[in-house]
Amino acid sequence: MRNAAIAGLIFALAIGTACSQGGQAGPKGHLFIVGGGERDEPLMKRFVELAKGFGTGRIVVFTMASSVPLEVGPELVAEFRKYGVQDVVYYQLTRDEAMKADSAKILDGVSAIWFSGGDQALLTAALLDTPIHARMLELYAAGCLIGGTSAGAAVMSEVMITGDEKRTKNEDELWQTVEADNVVRVRGFGFVKNAIIDQHFLVRRRQNRLISLVLENPALLGAGIDESTAILVRTDGKWEILGESQVYVVDARKAVVTKASSNKLGAHGLALHLLLPGDVFDPVAGRAEGPSK
Numbered sequence: 365m366r367n368a369a370i371a372g373l374i375f376a377l378a379i380g381t382a383c384s385q386g387g388q389a390g391p392k393g394h395l396f397i398v399g400g401g402e403r404d405e406p407l408m409k410r411f412v413e414l415a416k417g418f419g420t421g422r423i424v425v426f427t428m429a430s431s432v433p434l435e436v437g438p439e440l441v442a443e444f445r446k447y448g449v450q451d452v453v454y455y456q457l458t459r460d461e462a463m464k465a466d467s468a469k470i471l472d473g474v475s476a477i478w479f480s481g482g483d484q485a486l487l488t489a490a491l492l493d494t495p496i497h498a499r500m501l502e503l504y505a506a507g508c509l510i511g512g513t514s515a516g517a518a519v520m521s522e523v524m525i526t527g528d529e530k531r532t533k534n535e536d537e538l539w540q541t542v543e544a545d546n547v548v549r550v551r552g553f554g555f556v557k558n559a560i561i562d563q564h565f566l567v568r569r570r571q572n573r574l575i576s577l578v579l580e581n582p583a584l585l586g587a588g589i590d591e592s593t594a595i596l597v598r599t600d601g602k603w604e605i606l607g608e609s610q611v612y613v614v615d616a617r618k619a620v621v622t623k624a625s626s627n628k629l630g631a632h633g634l635a636l637h638l639l640l641p642g643d644v645f646d647p648v649a650g651r652a653e654g655p656s657k
Contacts, residue, residue, distance in 0.1 A: 401591025479516025
């Protein structure tokens with residue numbers, strides 16, 4: 365019964381998120397999605413300033429994606445304290461801990477949540493469909509800031525890239541083709557319903573895997589965020605580009621998608637956008653605006 369109630373709450377909140385990203389009134393919170401790599405002072409100061417608009421000023425960091433959480437956790441706490449955050453704490457939870465009925469109490473009074481980098485599948489394995497997950501969706505709808513980097517970016521979308529390819533096991537040969545049924549995907553946390561998020565994007569040349577997945581899910585945008593760069597999903601649903609590099613957006617919503625007998629994918633009328641810091645992208649209209657908009 366408890367699991368059914370949690371699932372029902374998550375579904376209801378997810379529907380609200382979906383409506384908001386279709387242009388209707390939606391979440392009062394922001395998403396701060398960093399593509400990995402170094403985070404400079406202006407980027408993180410913007411995160412800290414946004415966090416002040418909700419809650420008590422407390423920031424909760426989840427480190428479950430990391431293979432070295434006992435190193436990453438204190439480092440992130442120190443990073444936030446450097447930017448003036450007094451109340452910041454990190455958690456390395458097991459799924460059993462996250463499934464406890466009172467587990468979401470750790471989010472009481474929170475202003476912002478941050479997901480560390482690492483392996484996104486480890487993070488969702490610990491938190492997906494738990495009371496904490498349900499509470500995070502609720503908090504985002506109410507005005508909480510949700511952020512993360514690298515793996516912590518990938519978990520934001522409902523369709524989540526795991527980083528695995530079905531057909532190629534040799535790392536030197538990964539993502540050399542655009543083809544169907546090759547990119548491994550699972551459920552993410554679902555803060556973003558209208559796009560698939562990829563990270564370390566241009567540095568690691570991940571264009572083929574994102575295009576492949578978008579052509580298989582043409583109703584969704586593909587957002588490839590490079591290192592030291594972020595998408596700020598604003599309360600109006602638009603994406604503001606922050607940081608130092610670029611964001612690559614793939615839009616197949618008006619494309620004609622084709623597939624060869626070899627499983628290779630094609631598309632006629634595919635739209636691509638390469639966004640710079642200061643650009644604002646309207647995901648509903650599929651149009652980039654200047655920084656003054």
